[in-house]
Amino acid sequence: MTLRLKYFGMIAEAAGTQEATVDMAVSSVEELKCVLTQDIRKLVDINFQIAVNQSIAQDSCVLNENDEVAVLPGFAGG
């Protein structure tokens, strides 16, 4: 399915881009994390979270066509 990926902070740096529209054979956040970890090796070493349509998503979250999926490193606000 088509997903609109967004990368931030050190993950954007590791991915070499801030966003990408991709076609991926994944149906859940857990599956997406597996694929992303293979593509972006940095993700093996750091804590990261996935947000789907601007809300933090658990591994069980089901992905839908054209979702906005953000890959977020640790927060550092304040």
Added chain:
Amino acid sequence: MTAERSKVKKPKPALFDGCISAQKIANSIAGHQTKTRIGAHDIFLGQVRADKIDGKLVAAIEYTAYREMAEKEFHAIRERAFGSFDLTCAHIYHSLGRLKVGEICLFVFTSSVRRYDAMEACRYIVEEIKTKVPVFAREIFEDQSYQWKENTAAK
């Protein structure tokens, strides 16, 4: 009272570019002097700290954000604070971009009739911002090298 509450609760952006000046903070305090039901304010100011890491001194922090989600989270945190505490006002301002050490990057301003709610809500909002809002930062050293920063538990 109801009209005033709904007015102050209307979503407005918390993120903006550049540091928070002392003048902005002073103006914000002055702006509340007409709200005479308020008996207590609490303010939290986050300041960019010159940490020394592996012998190198931090000179600045560069903030970026997942802007749309961050604004939603700031708004949700503020709504929860209004739900949990008896607040008259709550304001949150967070900087983006490059801030030098000593500059103010976060300004949380809560007001209530008596001190308890303003003080507890201010702490609540700050702790929520640290863990729930997708803001990212890298510490830039004096030699222009950098490292990515991550919030630690409250202390």
